[in-house]
Amino acid sequence: xxxxxxxxxxxxxxxxxxxxxxxxxxxxxxxxxxxxxxxxxxxxxxxxxxxxxxxxxxxxxxxxxxxxxxxxxxxxxxxxxxxxxxxxxxxxxxxxxxxxxxxxxxxxxxxxxxxxxxxxxxxxxxxxxxxxxxxxxxxxxxxxxxxxxxxxxxxxxxxxxxxxxxxxxxxxxxxxxxxxxxxxxxxxxxxxxxxxxxxxxxxxxxxxxxxxxxxxxxxxxxxxxxxxxxxxxxxxxxxxxxxxxxxxxxxxxxxxxxxxx
Numbered sequence: 001x002x003x004x005x006x007x008x009x010x011x012x013x014x015x016x017x018x019x020x021x022x023x024x025x026x027x028x029x030x031x032x033x034x035x036x037x038x039x040x041x042x043x044x045x046x047x048x049x050x051x052x053x054x055x056x057x058x059x060x061x062x063x064x065x066x067x068x069x070x071x072x073x074x075x076x077x078x079x080x081x082x083x084x085x086x087x088x089x090x091x092x093x094x095x096x097x098x099x100x101x102x103x104x105x106x107x108x109x110x111x112x113x114x115x116x117x118x119x120x121x122x123x124x125x126x127x128x129x130x131x132x133x134x135x136x137x138x139x140x141x142x143x144x145x146x147x148x149x150x151x152x153x154x155x156x157x158x159x160x161x162x163x164x165x166x167x168x169x170x171x172x173x174x175x176x177x178x179x180x181x182x183x184x185x186x187x188x189x190x191x192x193x194x195x196x197x198x199x200x201x202x203x204x205x206x207x208x209x210x211x212x213x214x215x216x217x218x219x220x221x222x223x224x225x226x227x228x229x230x231x232x233x234x235x236x237x238x239x240x241x242x243x244x245x246x247x248x249x250x251x252x253x254x255x256x257x258x259x260x261x
Contacts, residue, residue: 002106011242016079016239025096027039028095029092034055035055035056041080043079077174083236094231095229103225111126111226114174115175116174116236116237121234122142123139123141124139135154136157136188142161149193154217155216155219178247185222
């Protein structure tokens with residue numbers, strides 16, 4: 001999609017306040033769960049407007065604040081956000097590019113998510129490609145406990161992901177996740193990770209398997225670009241962007257998180 005385009009140092013793929021936020025994305029929901037599986041836009045503070053029936057929003061995760069000791073949601077955002085929920089992760093998602101077979105071609109080394117923890121399992125994945133054109137998939141999941149490498153097509157590096165614990169009393173359930181994409185390439189050659197089995201593997205988001213790991217083209221060279229991004233249920237998203245710099249970079253004002261006082 002963008003391989004032949006001039007790429008600025010910062011590219012925003014999703015901004016929930018934009019009316020055309022999902023133009024570059026494909027979305028899917030579980031049609032067998034019309035009340036539980038949904039994707040919608042709402043205000044983070046009020047959780048309104050409510051989606052049309054029979055869909056029912058889940059209750060956001062509560063956070064205990066030190067100043068009052070009561071259960072509350074912490075600091076919420078007085079902004080429109082994208083709400084994705086489902087008890088079945090694999091069937092409810094957004095994916096960029098929207099068309100199968102297209103390649104994002106964005107060469108930025110850093111990927112960033114602004115996401116809210118809703119207290120349910122959550123997962124996302126990104127396709128990384130080296131300069132020889134070999135692709136690998138990096139998946140991060142809150143239900144994963146050990147890093148594993150599965151020699152499927154393309155090879156899958158599955159990593160555990162955790163939000164701040166409730167006991168740390170964070171002010172908000174919103175987090176910014178920063179990924180340095182080139183740092184994942186060497187792990188696709190790890191024999192140790194191939195031998196690991198995760199106790200939660202039954203929750204694995206399935207991919208087609210092959211007979212022999214020898215035939216799998218594994219990314220081992222220098223990082224080139226990302227091929228796609230896919231975000232599964234359950235979470236709230238405000239922004240997804242890529243950048244040349246890491247988490248210490250100065251960001252435009254619209255990238256900042258503003259709470260409701």
